[in-house]
Amino acid sequence: MFEYAPAPESRSVVEIASSYGLFIDGSFDGGKDGNVFKTVNPATEEVLAEVTSAGSEDVDRAVAAARRAFGPWSALPGGERAKYLFRIARIIQERSRELAVLESLDNGKPIKESRDVDLPLVAAHFFYYAGWADKLAYAGFGPDPQPLGVAAQVIPWNFPLLMLAWKVAPALATGNTVVLKPAETTPLSALFFADVCRQAELPAGVVNIVTGAGDTGAYLVAHPDVDKVAFTGSTEVGRAIARTVSGTGKRLTLELGGKAANIVFDDAPIDQAVEGIVNGIFFNQGHVCCAGSRLLVQESIADELLASLKRRMATLRVGDPLDKNTDIGAINSAAQLARIKELSEIGSEEGAERWSPECSLPDRGFWFAPTIFTGVTQAHRIAREEIFGPVLSVLTFRTPDEAVAKANNTPYGLSAGIWTEKGSRILAVADQLRAGVVWANTFNKFDPASPFGGYKESGYGREGGRHGLEAYLA
Incomplete structure (x- = not known):
């Protein structure tokens, strides 16, 4: 076996703040109740940052901001929404080294995976759905498909930024607005994405990010002014979410566990x-x-x-x-x-x-x-x-x-x-x-044009490809 000399990527390429607030209506704030939690580097157990834990009042504010932004955003021609998505994709490419290092620090995954797999796929999903934004009438969902409204999206810790892209990109392309809750152990790349949205001059309230643990996510998916819930995570939590939204009229997609x-x-x-x-x-x-x-x-x-x-x-x-x-x-x-x-x-x-x-x-x-x-x-x-x-x-x-x-x-x-x-x-x-x-004759190959999802206890609905648009269209 070869002996390899260390080849470390510098962590100085990304600046991590000592504390982060919630991203609501286009700006960061510290939350109403002042609760915080720490996110750590799993490779060293070093505290990376202190992050605001959103309470029910904070989630209310985020959903209200998304609701206010929905009218103007959904009224934009698809080609105009596409411009924002293309801009986000290009900024992600330009800042991919920062994002890859941040993802590896907060998640623990090897830098060559976050650099060579996660980040290229993140940008590709925004590029792909930007291309769909002005072609929705030809997607096979009727001549004039309409957005649902406010999407509550809860994502896991294994692919924090990629799961964000899987959910945010089709939601925005179809004219919906978003309140996203990242996993408690990996909030940093989502908060970095908030800065990408500001850099892309995305209208305030179109994307809102609330951080916290399970209580925050539970309040978000149960919120009466949410029209669509998308969740990736454990089957146990997926069942609880399905029970919560049952009978409410909310649309639901679940991407849960597997034993392939x-x-x-x-x-x-x-x-x-x-x-x-x-x-x-x-x-x-x-x-x-x-x-x-x-x-x-x-x-x-x-x-x-x-x-x-x-x-x-x-x-x-x-x-x-x-x-x-x-x-x-x-x-x-x-x-x-x-x-x-x-x-x-x-x-x-x-x-x-x-x-x-x-x-x-x-x-x-x-x-x-x-x-x-x-x-x-x-x-x-x-x-x-x-x-x-x-x-x-x-x-x-x-x-x-x-x-x-x-x-x-x-x-x-x-x-x-x-x-x-x-x-x-x-x-x-x-x-x-x-x-x-x-x-x-291969495994774990992904493409933004290919739908992904499961049967039985692995959930229902599809993300990616043309099928991924359906979950966000009335």
Whole structure:
């Protein structure tokens, strides 16, 4: 294995304030009740900033600002709204280095992922939906589709800025206004985005950002003057939101958890499949709702594939997220690390065989070595529950029918992967999988023109592509 000298990205490229307020009606303020919380760097446990926690009165003000802005914003011709979206996209590109460093500091993900994956996709989503803004009459939703009104959007901590783009871009393109609540552990890039909106001279009140914990989000989605709710996060919280909005007339889209099957057939190219498996479960520390956390490998090649997978895992570098050599960064929070550890211990107790490469972890921060479990059955909790960390459960199968049956034996239905040289097999198996996204001979590939979403406990509705417009149109 090669020894890599450190190649750190400078954190001085981004300026982090000691404290942040709420972004309401085009300006920042400190909130009405004065409550604050701290956001920390998960790699070092260093406090990055103090952030205002929005109370009910603050959420009321944000929704009122969005309501006032809705009339003028929705009345703009689509081509005029597009100009703002194009401007936001270009500013994101221009400031992408700042944003990438900020995202890695606040989230824990490797800089090469935030720099090379997250930020290009963020800009691409704003460019893509800017292109739709003056073409809504041709999107297939009627000759004169109308915006819904005020959209309440609650986003998770695993892809803070990308999830913001997935939600804000189509909402603005279709003429809606937004109140967005970022995750409590990763508020900084959303607050940076507020400054991007000001730089783009977006009219006041079109985008409002309220920070806080679950109580803030709960008040926002229950607010009587909200017309649309969009949530990405856990299935448990998604259920609670569905109960809250039931019977209110609010439109709702939910993108929830997953337990994706990555299916490798005996004719698959082993090395290519191993790269896809690694990307499927260890990308972003496994903090991915569509992660390929269940590996289903055909029995005849299981030993060969596992040997190759272990060799590849031994080359993964765990450490400083700002080091450009790092493959796996820090777990986002102490609470998430505790859950990963708990489920991993349960996997061992239930009889699965645990393996991790030799790996020295930093003394401070939240860290977990990349891990695989073999000898897993469908009865194991690690094969049924979403761990949301760098933990892979390996099961085997003999026939395509068995692979499909095992892949579908989950309450989730967000994504899946198929590895085979036979195009006919890809089509036949994909057609039987109950998953919103099925990748063939690749994994975790995203494009703003492609819809994304799930079935069953993975939620409903689609984000991205033409389908992503529908959620914001009456």
